[in-house]
Amino acid sequence: MGLKLFSRMAHPTVKSFAISNELSVSLADLVVELSKESIKSRDRFTIGLSGGSLPKLLGADLKNRKGVEWDKWEVFFCDERIVPLDHEDSNYLVCKKELFDHVPILPEKIHTIKPELASENEVKEGDEETIDAVTENYEQQLIDFFACAKSIKFPVFDLLLLGIGPDGHTCSLFPGHPLLDENILWVAYIGDSPKPPPRRVTLTLPVINHARNVAFVATGSGKQDILYQIFEVPDSNLPAQLVKPENGKLYWFLDDAASSKLTLPK
Numbered sequence: 450m451g452l453k454l455f456s457r458m459a460h461p462t463v464k465s466f467a468i469s470n471e472l473s474v475s476l477a478d479l480v481v482e483l484s485k486e487s488i489k490s491r492d493r494f495t496i497g498l499s500g501g502s503l504p505k506l507l508g509a510d511l512k513n514r515k516g517v518e519w520d521k522w523e524v525f526f527c528d529e530r531i532v533p534l535d536h537e538d539s540n541y542l543v544c545k546k547e548l549f550d551h552v553p554i555l556p557e558k559i560h561t562i563k564p565e566l567a568s569e570n571e572v573k574e575g576d577e578e579t580i581d582a583v584t585e586n587y588e589q590q591l592i593d594f595f596a597c598a599k600s601i602k603f604p605v606f607d608l609l610l611l612g613i614g615p616d617g618h619t620c621s622l623f624p625g626h627p628l629l630d631e632n633i634l635w636v637a638y639i640g641d642s643p644k645p646p647p648r649r650v651t652l653t654l655p656v657i658n659h660a661r662n663v664a665f666v667a668t669g670s671g672k673q674d675i676l677y678q679i680f681e682v683p684d685s686n687l688p689a690q691l692v693k694p695e696n697g698k699l700y701w702f703l704d705d706a707a708s709s710k711l712t713l714p715k
């Protein structure tokens with residue numbers, strides 16, 4: 450099956466592709482299109498990247514694109530593991546290998562966590578009130594960047610690229626976790642991530658839902674059941690189902706293996 454464009458729910462645009470490099474080409478098309486629009490309107494393109502399989506799917510075609518105004522990009526992370534930036538678990542490191550090393554993004558425009566702060570603030574296990582220094586610092590980075598003269602309640606990213614776990618988590622927002630109710634913080638700390646490693650920072654749902662564009666990327670048969678639940682069993686209260694951009698657009702980039710249980714329009 451080739452490219453199929455269908456919209457299963459009221460808003461999202463859902464695309465499914467036979468093979469992942471078709472997905473990568475279409476994803477790069479959207480990212481480049483949105484970057485041009487954002488730069489034309491605001492002279493910058495603010496994007497948030499997730500870890501997992503996303504960086505490879507994103508970089509596969511995007512790294513070869515010409516005419517991208519990389520110097521206007523401002524890159525943030527939708528979630529990040531609290532490990533050194535050269536650690537194999539670092540989302541920054543995966544994005545560096547799959548994209549940053551291949552394109553002229555200015556290093557100072559890649560906004561990473563400062564994992565070295567973690568050592569100053571030993572997080573006591575099970576300490577629910579733990580405020581992690583890394584988390585506070587990353588939120589301050591976003592406030593310094595996004596909070597213009599008038600106070601803003603939440604930052605507005607041009608594009609957030611999200612993955613989805615087999616349990617329906619996205620970023621580091623997991624099913625049934627109290628973080629799903631966070632409606633003030635922009636960046637939250639999680640010390641008990643069911644997906645290792647346990648200590649992470651994550652954007653919160655209000656930040657995600659304030660973005661101008663949000664795109665989920667999911668591939669492989671391991672995602673077919675959770676996608677069925679997300680699309681066909683509404684109100685399962687899965688984190689991914691709570692992503693409903695208030696004024697933004699929502700996209701799903703799938704491969705046919707992941708979308709195989711979805712009813713595709715003819």
Ligand SMILES: O=C(O)[C@H](O)[C@@H](O)[C@H](O)[C@H](O)COP(=O)(O)O
Pocket residue numbers: 499500501502503528529530540611612613614615618619620621644
């Ligand atoms: O830091 C992380 O672990 C990711 O941001 C996480 O939210 C990821 O997007 C999902 O777990 C899906 O991962 P896969 O795409 O590899 O299945």
